[in-house]
Amino acid sequence: MVELDQLRALSARVGANPLLVQAAGGNTSLKVGGIMWIKASGTWLKDADSRDILVPLDHPAILAALAKDDPACESCTNFVRTDLNATGLRPSIETTVHALMPQRVVVHVHCVNTIAWAIRKDAEARLTEKLRDFTWAFIPYARPGLPLAGAISSRLRPGVDVLVLGNHGLVVAADTVGAAEALLSRVVTALARPARPAGPPDRDKLAKHCTGIPYEPATMDDTHALATDPLALKRGKSLVFYPDHVVFLGTGVATSFEGDPPLVAIPGAGVFIHKDAKPAIEPMGRCLADVMRRVEEADTLVSLSDVEIDRLVNWDAEKYRQSLKP
Ligand SMILES: [Zn+2]
Numbered sequence: 035m036v037e038l039d040q041l042r043a044l045s046a047r048v049g050a051n052p053l054l055v056q057a058a059g060g061n062t063s064l065k066v067g068g069i070m071w072i073k074a075s076g077t078w079l080k081d082a083d084s085r086d087i088l089v090p091l092d093h094p095a096i097l098a099a100l101a102k103d104d105p106a107c108e109s110c111t112n113f114v115r116t117d118l119n120a121t122g123l124r125p126s127i128e129t130t131v132h133a134l135m136p137q138r139v140v141v142h143v144h145c146v147n148t149i150a151w152a153i154r155k156d157a158e159a160r161l162t163e164k165l166r167d168f169t170w171a172f173i174p175y176a177r178p179g180l181p182l183a184g185a186i187s188s189r190l191r192p193g194v195d196v197l198v199l200g201n202h203g204l205v206v207a208a209d210t211v212g213a214a215e216a217l218l219s220r221v222v223t224a225l226a227r228p229a230r231p232a233g234p235p236d237r238d239k240l241a242k243h244c245t246g247i248p249y250e251p252a253t254m255d256d257t258h259a260l261a262t263d264p265l266a267l268k269r270g271k272s273l274v275f276y277p278d279h280v281v282f283l284g285t286g287v288a289t290s291f292e293g294d295p296p297l298v299a300i301p302g303a304g305v306f307i308h309k310d311a312k313p314a315i316e317p318m319g320r321c322l323a324d325v326m327r328r329v330e331e332a333d334t335l336v337s338l339s340d341v342e343i344d345r346l347v348n349w350d351a352e353k354y355r356q357s358l359k360p
Pocket residue numbers: 060128142143144202203
């Protein structure tokens with residue numbers, strides 16, 4: 035189907051942009067003839083044109099279940115059209131977000147520029163200025179699955195085609211793939227914030243550290259910024275500002291090798307990645323640096339509470355996503 039191929043191509047383009055999508059984060063969907071095709075849980079959008087990552091779901095059945103707050107909407111696996119699901123994969127853990135949007139094409143990204151606004155205490159007021167030319171809604175933070183679906187339902191109005199998810203990311207929706215990509219581009223431009231320049235990594239110091247330990251320096255200077263930007267580590271190391279941060283990096287960014295953490299930031303020098311770390315670790319470390327370089331010390335931020343973190347990491351659908359091999 036031409037439209038599905040267009041969605042795959044858009045997904046691969048969006049997935050290849052680290053300022054929009056990191057690792058298995060973000061997802062896209064297309065509704066056609068009562069079927070909603072959505073990215074499979076745990077797969078990477080950038081792979082969309084080289085492997086089959088779309089899962090077909092019965093869209094009216096999801097909407098009927100959402101109307102009843104049916105717990106089956108937590109994973110949406112009951113709504114998979116198994117007769118059409120060639121890969122046997124599960125749908126994205128954010129399927130409910132896509133199902134609720136009436137438009138045919140939905141793109142959800144963990145856009146760094148959006149997150150830098152969406153973690154501020156004054157997020158809704160500041161975004162109201164930035165997005166005055168759009169029909170949009172701000173959705174206060176809620177865990178994906180049924181809680182986020184409820185939060186969206188309570189704020190969705192006719193005509194809304196942009197959602198900013200508090201402490202999470204961005205959703206755009208349109209009736210064609212081309213219109214969705216154009217809308218995404220316009221919103222990201224409206225929300226763009228300059229990144230504070232970060233010093234380069236201290237490669238001599240990193241090389242000395244590497245001897246005899248199962249770690250290698252991060253491959254991108256933008257990841258090293260987590261350790262070389264004076265504010266990034268200070269603000270990001272002990273607080274959690276969005277779901278994929280805690281799911282992949284844990285509650286704190288390690289600054290020593292004790293306990294073999296997947297990522298270690300040596301202040302002023304650079305970032306190390308464990309040789310056995312999942313491929314998602316460096317993109318997630320870079321994302322944290324990219325977000326933190328777009329907020330200033332005087333900005334008041336809102337972090338996730340211990341209860342919110344617990345609900346995320348102990349959610350069954352999230353545990354499944356984490357269990358998948360990349
Ligand atoms: Zn998300």
